[in-house]
Amino acid sequence: MEEDLRELRVGKLDRLRAAGIPTYPERFERTHALAEAASLPEGTGGLRVAGRLIAVRTFGKLTFAHLQDRGGRLQIALRREELPAETWQAFHDLFDRGDFVGAEGSIFRTKTGETTLAVAKLHFLGKALLPLPEKWHGLKDPELRQRRRYLDLLMSDETRERFRMRTKVLRTLRSFLDAHGFEEVETPVLQTVPSGASARPFITHHNALDIDVYLSISPETWLKRLVVGGYERVYEIARCFRNEGMDPSHLQDFTMLEFYVAYWSYEDNMRFTEKLMRHLLVEVLGKERIDWRGRVIDFSGEWPRVDMGQLLRDRAGIDLARCPTADELRGAIAAKGIKLERMDLGRGALIDALYKATVRDDLIQPCFLTGIPSDILPLARRSDRDPQLADCFQLLVNGWEIVKAYSELVDPVEQRRRFEEQETERARGDEEAMFVDEEYLLAMEHGMPPISGWGMGIDRLCALLSGSDSLRDVVFFPLLRPKGGGAGEGAGDDSGDVKDFPLSRAEAMALFDGNVKSDYLRKHCLASAAVMEAIAERFGKDRDTFWCMGLLHDLDFDRVKEPTKHTRETVEILESKGVKDERILKAILSHNEALGVERTAWLDYALSCGETVTGLVMASALVLPDKKLASLEGKSVAKRMKKKDFAKQVSREAILQCERIGLTIDEFCDLAVKALQRIAPALGL
RNA sequence: GCCCUCUUAGCUCAAUGGUAGAGCAGCGGAUUCUUAAUCCGGAGGUUGUAGGUUCGAGUCCUACAGGGGGCACCA
Numbered sequence: 147m148e149e150d151l152r153e154l155r156v157g158k159l160d161r162l163r164a165a166g167i168p169t170y171p172e173r174f175e176r177t178h179a180l181a182e183a184a185s186l187p188e189g190t191g192g193l194r195v196a197g198r199l200i201a202v203r204t205f206g207k208l209t210f211a212h213l214q215d216r217g218g219r220l221q222i223a224l225r226r227e228e229l230p231a232e233t234w235q236a237f238h239d240l241f242d243r244g245d246f247v248g249a250e251g252s253i254f255r256t257k258t259g260e261t262t263l264a265v266a267k268l269h270f271l272g273k274a275l276l277p278l279p280e281k282w283h284g285l286k287d288p289e290l291r292q293r294r295r296y297l298d299l300l301m302s303d304e305t306r307e308r309f310r311m312r313t314k315v316l317r318t319l320r321s322f323l324d325a326h327g328f329e330e331v332e333t334p335v336l337q338t339v340p341s342g343a344s345a346r347p348f349i350t351h352h353n354a355l356d357i358d359v360y361l362s363i364s365p366e367t368w369l370k371r372l373v374v375g376g377y378e379r380v381y382e383i384a385r386c387f388r389n390e391g392m393d394p395s396h397l398q399d400f401t402m403l404e405f406y407v408a409y410w411s412y413e414d415n416m417r418f419t420e421k422l423m424r425h426l427l428v429e430v431l432g433k434e435r436i437d438w439r440g441r442v443i444d445f446s447g448e449w450p451r452v453d454m455g456q457l458l459r460d461r462a463g464i465d466l467a468r469c470p471t472a473d474e475l476r477g478a479i480a481a482k483g484i485k486l487e488r489m490d491l492g493r494g495a496l497i498d499a500l501y502k503a504t505v506r507d508d509l510i511q512p513c514f515l516t517g518i519p520s521d522i523l524p525l526a527r528r529s530d531r532d533p534q535l536a537d538c539f540q541l542l543v544n545g546w547e548i549v550k551a552y553s554e555l556v557d558p559v560e561q562r563r564r565f566e567e568q569e570t571e572r573a574r575g576d577e578e579a580m581f582v583d584e585e586y587l588l589a590m591e592h593g594m595p596p597i598s599g600w601g602m603g604i605d606r607l608c609a610l611l612s613g614s615d616s617l618r619d620v621v622f623f624p625l626l627r628p629k630g631g632g633a634g635e636g637a638g639d640d641s642g643d644v645k646d647f648p649l650s651r652a653e654a655m656a657l658f659d660g661n662v663k664s665d666y667l668r669k670h671c672l673a674s675a676a677v678m679e680a681i682a683e684r685f686g687k688d689r690d691t692f693w694c695m696g697l698l699h700d701l702d703f704d705r706v707k708e709p710t711k712h713t714r715e716t717v718e719i720l721e722s723k724g725v726k727d728e729r730i731l732k733a734i735l736s737h738n739e740a741l742g743v744e745r746t747a748w749l750d751y752a753l754s755c756g757e758t759v760t761g762l763v764m765a766s767a768l769v770l771p772d773k774k775l776a777s778l779e780g781k782s783v784a785k786r787m788k789k790k791d792f793a794k795q796v797s798r799e800a801i802l803q804c805e806r807i808g809l810t811i812d813e814f815c816d817l818a819v820k821a822l823q824r825i826a827p828a829l830g831l
Numbered sequence: 832g833c834c835c836u837c838u839u840a841g842c843u844c845a846a847u848g849g850u851a852g853a854g855c856a857g858c859g860g861a862u863u864c865u866u867a868a869u870c871c872g873g874a875g876g877u878u879g880u881a882g883g884u885u886c887g888a889g890u891c892c893u894a895c896a897g898g899g900g901g902c903a904c905c906a
Contacts, residue, residue, distance in 0.1 A: 150875075151841060151857060201866070208863040221866070243856075257864045280842035280855050282867045287842090289898045301842095345905065390905050391832090400906080487903060540906095547906055578905075603906055616899095627897065644895090728882050728894045747881080 155275045158240045165236065167270050174248045174271055181218030183253065184261045191252035193263060195220060196271060198300070199247045201281060204238065210262070213247060214300075221262040222249050233268050243281075244274030295622050308612045311430060312620055315608055316383065318429045319403055322422055328379040328405060333368035335361055335385065341583040342366030342525070345388040348398075361387035366525060366599065367586040369406050370554060373597055374589045381405035383604070394616035395546065398625060401604040410598040412537045412553045416514055419541055419549055419600070420449060423512075430611060438544060438613050445512050451539075452509070453517035454501055462504040472496060492571075494519030494534075509542040524564040524580055526552040541602075544610060549602045556594035558587055644749060645688035647695075648724035654694040657723065661701045669829050671697050673760035673822055680821035681752050681807070691730070692752075699734050699757055709740035739800075751806040758800035759818045762786060765793035767822075767831045775826040780816025787811060 162169050177194045178186070186193075197213030197220070207226040212219050226234050241247065248269030256262050279285040284301035291298040291305075298305045320330065338357065340347035342364030352359050365384040372380050384402050392398060407415070427434050427445055434446040455466045463482055469475035472493040479486065479500060486499050497519045509515070520528045520536040529535040538552035555561050565587070571579035608620040618624040649657065662668050678696030682689040702715035717731050725731065733753040736745045745751055766783045767775045769792075786792050787801065804814035822829065 154857075203865050203868055204862085205865070205868085206862040208865085210865050210868090212866075223864085225863075227863090256866090258866080260864090260866075262864090277841055277856060282855065283843040285842070286844095287838090287898080289838090290842090292898090343906085386906090388905070391903075393902095393905095394900085396905060402906085550906075601906090606906070726894065729880095731894095732881060 151277055152275050155242055155273060158242065159273050159275075162236070162240050162270060162273075165232070165240075167236065167240075169270065170272055171269070174269060176248075179217050180213055180215045180220035183263060184218060184220045186253045186261070188253055188255050188261075192250075193252060194248065194250050195222075195263060196246065196248040196269075198274075199241060199243055199245050200278065200300075202241075202243060209237070210256075213249070221256070221260050222251070222265050223254075223256070223262050224265045224268075229265065229268075236270070237268060241270065242274060242277070244276075244278045245270070246272035246274075289626070292618060292624055292626060308608075308614065308620060309622065311612050312604075312608045314430050315426065315604065315611065318426050319422075319604075320383075322425055323379075323381050323405060326379070328381045329377060331369070331372060331377070331380055331382055333362070333365045333372075333382055333384065335387075337362055339581050339583050339585070341581065341586060342368075343386075343388075344522070344524075344578040344580060346390055346577050348387045348389045363388050364402070364601075365404050366601070367583055369404060370594070370597065370599070371586065371589045373406050373408055374592055374594055377406075378408040379405070392625075394618070395606065395609075397605060397617050397621060400617070400621075402601050403604055404599065404601040406554070406597055406599045408595045408597055411596065412539055412551055412598050415551045415598045415600050416451075416539055419514075419551070423541075427611075436610060436613075438610060439615060441510065441544070443511060443544060443610075449512045449514055449541075451514045451516060454497065454515060454519075455517045457505045457515075458497070458500060461508070462500060464500065466497065469493075475500075492521055494521035498522050506542070506547075507545040510544055512541065512543045515540045515542050521567070523552060524568050525555055525561075527555045528560075546606050546610070547603070548606055548610070549600065551598060551600035554594070554597040554599050556590065556597060558590035561590055562587055644691050644695075644727055644730050647688070647691040647730075648726075649694060651690060651693065653723075654697055657719070658697050658701070661719070662704060664704050667700060667703055669764070670757070670760060671700055672825060672828055673764065674699060674757040676821040676825050677756040677760055677818050678753065680817050681756055684817060685808070695730060695733065695753060696756060699737055699753060709738070711741075713738040713741055739797075745803070748807055751803040754800045755802070755804040755807065755814065756818075758797055759804070759814065760822065761796040762793055762801060763815070763818050763822050764829065764831065765796065773831065775819070775823045775829070775831040778819055778823075780812060780819045783815040783819055784812050787815075 159169055174196050175194060176196050177192070180195055180197050183193055183195050195213065195215075197215035199211060200214045200219070201212040203210045209224040211222050211224070213222060224234065224237060248271050249263055249265045250267040250269075251263045251265045254262055254264050279297055279301050285291050285294070285297050291302075295305075299309070324330070336350075336352070336359045338359055340360040340363045342362075343366065345363045347360040347363050349358050349360055351357075362384065364386055365382045369380055369382060382404055384404060385399065386402050387399050389398060390396065407418075410418075423445060424434060427436070434444070436443040436445070458464050458466060462484065464475075464478050466475070469478050472491070475493055475496050476489055479489070479496070484500065484504065486496070486503055488499065489496070491499060516539045518536050518538045518540065520526060520534060520538075523536045523538055526536040526538050529537050536552055538550070540547050540551075541549035555564065562582075565580060565582040568580040569582055572581070605617045605620055609615070609617055612620060614620055647654075658668075658671065662671055675693045675696035678692040679689050681687070682692035698716070698720065699713075700716065701719055703712060706712045706715055713735050717735055720731065720734070729747060729749050733747065733749045735741060736750045737754045737757060745754060763775075763778070763783055766786055767773060767778050770777055787798055790798075801814070802811070804811065809817065822831075
């Protein structure tokens with residue numbers, strides 16, 4: 147159906163071409179944006195405007211339509227009597243909603259008062275082969291809105307506004323910092339040691355250097371290296387990547403603003419934060435209050451400073467001063483009946499977990515949180531007043547940590563000690579603990595001034611300002627699991643990602659021994675298992691499951707001689723052994739063509755070509771002078787595909803299905819030969 | 832990773848286990864002031880995929896895929 151709509155539009159494109167109308171013209175000179183044109187006085191002539199055609203209403207000899215561009219809409223009117231016949235015809239027969247259109251003419255006002263362009267000349271500027279979403283309801287499906295954000299942007303004013311706001315936020319932050327003497331820089335995304343935060347990194351591989359590299363989890367240590375190098379006020383709007391769960395308030399690919407100022411403390415930064423946030427709110431929203439989904443968040447006046455220890459005492463009833471060790475704190479938490487997921491943490495991490503579990507969600511109005519334990523901040527300076535605490539604050543709004551800033555630890559000797567503590571944590575199984583960053587330590591040893599660093603989650607800030615409750619709403623293209631097949635293809639699960647076969651290899655072998663007796667069949671099944679495993683290896687699938695499928699796919703072949711029944715019993719046996727995955731069972735059913743179960747899935751083709759090719763490979767080995775698999779090459783097996791008389795009973799069609807799993811005949815024969823060579827003794831070849 | 836929930840025409844949505852429908856878009860026609868235009872006509876579907884239960888499945892069950900929400904982890 148979608149294809150019909152598309153075909154129709156492709157046909158219109160051909161007819162435009164046939165009529166000598168350029169279908170994808172190079173350029174179009176505009177005199178006004180649409181919103182500008184809409185505010186011109188009646189009678190203004192000589193206009194040239196352009197936009198996407200979003201609505202058309204025809205009344206016999208008069209047609210109204212709306213164009214939309216980046217900043218607005220304009221109604222245009224076509225009068226049949228005042229236009230060349232070809233123009234009128236072309237517009238109604240060949241233009242579609244969604245196409246790009248240029249129009250020349252003059253401004254008039256309709257009876258209902260809408261400023262409208264009376265079209266004197268039309269220009270075709272580009273075709274939409276696929277239709278726009280429904281004009282009234284727009285695009286509602288949240289999945290489509292994210293995958294095809296361009297349609298969401300086209301159809302929803304609210305979405306456009308949200309992203310405009312994000313752009314404005316970035317621009318305002320930049321200009322504010324620039325005006326305060328900051329310099330914007332960029333630091334590496336690919337790094338050999340992930341550093342600057344406690345998080346699990348994404349790992350990727352650099353081919354030329356043949357080393358694993360990590361995607362940046364934070365720009366922190368790089369920016370501080372720049373302070374060593376003489377930068378005094380430096381910032382980066384940095385993309386960060388953390389390999390952790392996704393939910394409405396976390397993205398795995400997000401944007402942080404971080405800056406570092408020499409000679410400042412975290413308290414200087416608190417004052418600066420207030421100034422910056424106020425400026426930002428006034429610039430972007432025009433006020434110091436945010437309406438967030440019915441909740442008013444007020445940034446005017448002094449923001450309270452709250453101490454974490456005091457919060458926990460007041461709201462969770464736990465006095466940290468009476469719990470100087472992790473054990474004592476654990477006891478106090480348990481005594482209060484508070485349940486934390488992990489209790490096997492150090493004192494600082496326990497305090498942090500306790501705070502997140504009990505009080506953080508209640509910090510709605512903006513406040514500065516201080517009194518944060520130092521041992522969860524390995525890069526922060528310890529407080530002179532209390533070394534268990536860090537010189538750190540967080541700006542909490544709506545229960546979200548919007549800003550985290552601290553006085554930086556600039557003592558390289560202490561920094562090494564703190565890194566080593568992290569190493570210990572890592573060794574104890576904390577995957578988020580930091581690595582020792584020798585390069586950073588080296589930089590530190592060359593000397594650092596007092597520094598205060600500051601970081602803000604841009605995505606969260608934008609969600610807050612735009613009243614969104616999910617960060618995915620303020621990112622154009624959030625990461626989604628790829629969808630199999632193209633539009634309209636309805637691919638379903640065709641990945642072949644079967645796993646967790648309920649039998650171990652040994653158990654499968656026992657089942658095999660109990661059912662498969664004939665020598666020929668035993669060799670066929672062993673060979674099939676080897677080929678299936680090789681296919682799994684080649685495509686990154688589960689090797690054990692594939693191997694077992696190969697071994698067990700013909701369990702009933704010795705007993706069941708009727709071709710229309712073979713594999714039914716096999717499936718029954720497997721089901722009785724706990725094999726539930728329908729994809730596996732269907733692949734086994736469908737490998738017997740006579741049964742009439744159609745092969746549709748990747749896995750079906752994998753099994754049928756995998757088990758069939760074994761016959762051709764083994765037959766090819768038998769005609770060699772030494773009858774040994776070792777001297778067989780994939781090429782020569784592939785050649786024998788064409789010799790119809792050779793091994794006649796082996797189905798060439800089934801083998802050819804290797805192309806449906808993504809292998810050429812040559813590749814596939816090569817893979818099969820190598821797989822069988824590994825088990826040659828068992829095959830007697 | 833676990834739990835809940837959703838997936839029906841290009842889009843937005845209907846259909847007590849009993850013949851898959853509507854609006855918009857698109858197609859044909861009427862219409863010189865509409866703006867969710869209106870009116871008439873016809874067309875559009877393997878109900879996400881694969882199995883199962885049933886005389887009969889969009890509806891019930893299972894597996895799988897994708898989305899949304901929650902838990903956990905994290906900013």
